[in-house]
Amino acid sequence: MRDLGIAMYTACVDFMIRAAALAGATYRDANAFLFFVLWPVVTVVLLGVVAWQAVVLRRLERRR
Template sequence: MTELGIAIYAACVDFMIRAAALAGATYRDANAFMFFALWPAVTVVLLAVVAWQAVVLRRLRRRR
């Protein structure tokens, strides 16, 4: 299991290095963008989806 974890970590780091190079940024910049901008944005979107689903479920339950 440890070998799998190391392989996944290495693949993620390699992806970030290549993405940073494509964007003309450093690995540190790409990593900071992912953790301080992208991850919170995705979390907010997912929370909005969950809230929307809760509203839809409530409406469906009232129809019964």
């Protein structure tokens, strides 16, 4: 199990290094973008989806 975790970590770091190189940035910049911009945006969008689903479910329950 430990080897799988190390392999996944290595693959993710390799992906980030290659993505940063394609964008003309450093690994540090790409990592900061991921954790300070992309992750919060995805979290807010997913919270919006959950709220929208709750509204839709309430409307469906009222129709019954």
